Amino acid sequence: MTDGLLCGWRIRSDIALPELLDWQGDDRIPDLVVRLGEVDERLPEGREISPLLQIDGTGAGLLQVPMVGRFLVRPSGGITIAPQPEASEAEIRLFLLGSVLGMVCHQRALLPLHASSVAIDGGAVAFCGPSGMGKSTLALRFAQHGHSVVSDDICVIETCEPPRVRPCFPRLKLWRDTMEDAALSPEGLERNRRGQEKFHFRAPHAGVREPLPLRAIFLLRRAGSGEGEGIQRLAAPLDIMAALEAETFRLQVGHALGRAETLFQARALIANDVPVYRLTRRADAQPDRWLDAIAATIRG
Amino acid sequence: MSGLTLIASYPKSGNTWLRAFLASHLRDGRPIDLNADLSEVPNLTSRSLQDCHAGLEHSDLSRQEVALLRPLTSRRIAREQPGFYKTHDSNLVPPGAREPAIPPDAIDRVVCIVRDPRDVAVSAAAHFGWSLDDSVDRMADTAFCIGHSPRRLNANVEQWISSWSAHVESWLDAGGVQLLMLRYEDLLADPLESFTQLCRFLDLDDTRHAVSRSLEESRFSALAGQEARGGFRERSRTSTAPFFRAGKAGEWRTALPAVLAERVVGTHSRVMARVGYG
Numbered sequence: 001m002t003d004g005l006l007c008g009w010r011i012r013s014d015i016a017l018p019e020l021l022d023w024q025g026d027d028r029i030p031d032l033v034v035r036l037g038e039v040d041e042r043l044p045e046g047r048e049i050s051p052l053l054q055i056d057g058t059g060a061g062l063l064q065v066p067m068v069g070r071f072l073v074r075p076s077g078g079i080t081i082a083p084q085p086e087a088s089e090a091e092i093r094l095f096l097l098g099s100v101l102g103m104v105c106h107q108r109a110l111l112p113l114h115a116s117s118v119a120i121d122g123g124a125v126a127f128c129g130p131s132g133m134g135k136s137t138l139a140l141r142f143a144q145h146g147h148s149v150v151s152d153d154i155c156v157i158e159t160c161e162p163p164r165v166r167p168c169f170p171r172l173k174l175w176r177d178t179m180e181d182a183a184l185s186p187e188g189l190e191r192n193r194r195g196q197e198k199f200h201f202r203a204p205h206a207g208v209r210e211p212l213p214l215r216a217i218f219l220l221r222r223a224g225s226g227e228g229e230g231i232q233r234l235a236a237p238l239d240i241m242a243a244l245e246a247e248t249f250r251l252q253v254g255h256a257l258g259r260a261e262t263l264f265q266a267r268a269l270i271a272n273d274v275p276v277y278r279l280t281r282r283a284d285a286q287p288d289r290w291l292d293a294i295a296a297t298i299r300g
Numbered sequence: 301m302s303g304l305t306l307i308a309s310y311p312k313s314g315n316t317w318l319r320a321f322l323a324s325h326l327r328d329g330r331p332i333d334l335n336a337d338l339s340e341v342p343n344l345t346s347r348s349l350q351d352c353h354a355g356l357e358h359s360d361l362s363r364q365e366v367a368l369l370r371p372l373t374s375r376r377i378a379r380e381q382p383g384f385y386k387t388h389d390s391n392l393v394p395p396g397a398r399e400p401a402i403p404p405d406a407i408d409r410v411v412c413i414v415r416d417p418r419d420v421a422v423s424a425a426a427h428f429g430w431s432l433d434d435s436v437d438r439m440a441d442t443a444f445c446i447g448h449s450p451r452r453l454n455a456n457v458e459q460w461i462s463s464w465s466a467h468v469e470s471w472l473d474a475g476g477v478q479l480l481m482l483r484y485e486d487l488l489a490d491p492l493e494s495f496t497q498l499c500r501f502l503d504l505d506d507t508r509h510a511v512s513r514s515l516e517e518s519r520f521s522a523l524a525g526q527e528a529r530g531g532f533r534e535r536s537r538t539s540t541a542p543f544f545r546a547g548k549a550g551e552w553r554t555a556l557p558a559v560l561a562e563r564v565v566g567t568h569s570r571v572m573a574r575v576g577y578g
Contacts, residue, residue: 050355051372066365099356130348131357132453153357177452193362197451225335225530252355 003030005209006101007110007156007166015081015089019097019169019200021207032077032104034096039070039082047256053099055256061103068092071100075107090190090200097169098153102250105156106257110166111266112249115155115217117165118142119208120298123215124165126155127279128247133220134287136172138294140182140201141287143172149203150212154249157214159266162273164211170203181287214270216298218279219243229285231297232278240271303378303408305502307341307386310439310467311446312423313415314484315386316534316543320518321495322384325504329513334526335533344377344385344402345447345456353377358457363448364396366458371403378406384502387459388446391470394460401460404476411498412471415484416577417464418552418564426545429538436560439464440567465571472574483575485549491515520547 004011004020009031011020017034043062046054054062059075068091069083079100083092105112115126116139127135136152143149151168158164176197179186184201192198223229234240244267248254254263270276277297281290307322309315319341323332326340342349351357354373358366377385389401417439425435438444442463447456461467472481480501487494492508495515499506516522524544527535535543552561565572572578 050353051369051376053355065361066368067362094360098360131351131359132347132455175452176450192360195362198359225533250355 006032006097007105007168008211009077015092015096017093017097019093019171019202021169021209024209030077032079034079034081037080037082039072039080041070043072049252049256053253055253059107059257061107061253063095063099063103065095068095071095073100073103073107077104079104088194091193094192094200097171099250101154101156101168103253105154106250106254106259109259109262111157111159111263111270113155113157113217113244113247114153114249115247116152116172117150117155119148119150119212120215120295122212123298124150124155124167124212125215125294125298126151126165126217127220128155128217128243129220133222134281135220136174137178137182137287138220138290140172140174140178140184140203141291143170143203143205144182145291146205148205148208150208157266157270158211159262159269161269163214163266163270165214166211167208170205170207172201172203174199174201214274217244217270217274217276218294219247219276220279220281223280223282227280229281230279231293232280234276234278237268237271240276241267243276244270303382304344304374304402304406305382305384305408306344306402306410307384307413308391308410308471309388309413310415310420310461310464311388312420312427314413314482314487315388317487317518317520317523317547318411318413318482318498319386320523321498321514322502322504324517325499325510325514326384329510329517331517334523335530338534341384341386343456344374344387345389345459347453347455347457349377349381350457353380359453363458367394367397367401367460370401370457371397371399371406374402374406378408382408388461389459390462390467391474392460392462392466394445400470404474407474407477409478409501410471410474410480411501412468412479412481413484413487414468414481414575416549416552417568417572418556418561419484419549420464421560421564422552422555423545426541427536427539427543429536429540432556432560436563439564442466463567465568468571468575481575488547488549520544 003023004017005023010023011032012030013034014036043054043056046056049055052064061073063071068087072080102112115128116135117124117126118139127138149170152172156166186199189199307318319338323337323340353376391400421435425432444461447458496506496511527544532543
């Protein structure tokens with residue numbers, strides 16, 4: 001099986017990862033190696049970080065998803081998966097390319113934001129917000145207008161100057177209603193989980209290989225009653241840093257791995273270098289209505 | 301107070317009224333903004349709260365995994381963010397799980413609100429956009445759950461409700477927790493007395509002046525007026541009426557056909573008698 005490209009890493013895997021672009025880089029030893037194998041139920045000396053996740057003093061993590069399997073993630077880049085017999089490959093990939101990827105980012109001192117992102121004018125634009133706020137929907141609508149999808153759930157930020165986004169893969173997780181609203185059919189697509197009306201949609205444009213400068217971050221929120229819609233730039237660095245902390249993917253994992261300091265520095269760097277906007281929309285707002293305004297905002 | 305203090309009820313039984321009262325009472329009787337201040341008694345099953353404490357997204361889990369995870373998350377919330385919460389969960393063990401979504405060791409105390417199921421049937425029909433027939437059927441359905449939208453993300457995670465009778469009894473018979481049962485009809489008939497009892501149970505200010513002031517701020521006409529002017533974010537997407545629709549007891553006598561009222565009584569008579577609905 002060909003090695004894949006994930007956030008700039010060379011990844012070799014026992015299970016196929018069709019979401020990823022092929023590795024076309026140098027002949028380095030793979031950064032991440034995914035193997036199927038035995039995984040114990042407990043991590044010796046592991047500490048419970050959340051109900052399904054333990055982390056030990058070496059920085060290794062163990063994620064246990066009841067009907068999917070156990071994922072042991074070592075800081076060396078070795079990932080062992082013990083799948084449940086009934087788990088499908090799609091379900092295994094869902095957690096490998098989600099929670100496990102988030103853990104790998106924290107192990108490697110990157111900043112994973114809970115955000116989708118798309119390429120606009122040679123840079124990455126990220127959309128953050130709680131589940132259901134329209135992150136993937138906005139990414140989908142930009143993809144339908146010819147923009148590449150850089151990431152879906154996790155936007156991986158490298159804190160250099162200027163901050164850069166390491167592309168994940170051009171796959172979006174979309175509910176049936178979202179797809180049908182965008183005139184797409186979910187027929188034939190993999191389901192997020194068996195029986196669920198949420199699908200894995202691979203965006204039509206070639207994925208992005210190289211890191212992109214982070215052009216802007218939009219914090220998606222819903223308008224309260226009587227509140228107007230609009231885009232507002234956050235001016236105070238402290239507000240930006242608080243917002244970015246709230247939008248950090250698996251923040252507790254980062255803290256458990258001793259990354260509080262580097263995460264703080266990453267937020268400070270972004271607050272200094274990258275414009276951050278609050279995009280307030282009504283619940284029933286048409287997604288397409290905001291595409292031009294977002295592009296215009298970025299272009300100033 | 302440690303752990304979760306629950307305002308627990310079958311849907312459409314007066315939970316929001318208690319939350320509105322507490323939202324004012326916990327802030328010294330100040331006026332409440334319906335769309336902001338109910339967060340004083342947040343919904344325990346809110347997806348963002350559950351995702352945050354579970355450390356992953358429930359939208360990536362199967363229904364059985366959610367049922368297995370919820371008690372673990374409840375314990376975590378009880379430890380890290382104790383306080384008042386609203387819930388419609390029953391105190392029953394959902395299929396595939398090993399314990400109820402909110403296990404007793406996560407609970408500090410429970411206020412259980414009960415309402416005449418014939419009135420619940422009328423109110424739930426308007427709230428969920430069901431026919432009265434469907435409403436009566438679902439109240440009899442021991443597999444009834446909410447918080448699951450097949451085609452889109454639901455703002456809440458899944459809650460195992462069961463039938464009206466099973467739901468009510470699951471809380472009334474909860475072992476190992478301090479429990480206060482309040483009937484919606486008694487809250488309406490003598491608000492001062494009932495809400496004073498509530499405050500005493502929750503170790504809140506139970507002086508006549510304080511209770512009256514918070515009752516005034518959370519009166520039905522004020523809540524309905526706010527909804528009419530600015531909407532209410534918790535109103536169901538499928539609702540056919542305002543959330544604050546009638547706020548009355550005994551509406552079933554005119555709104556529920558006799559045959560349906562009899563069906564409710566036929567299904568739930570034992571528990572109805574137990575909580576005083578003859």
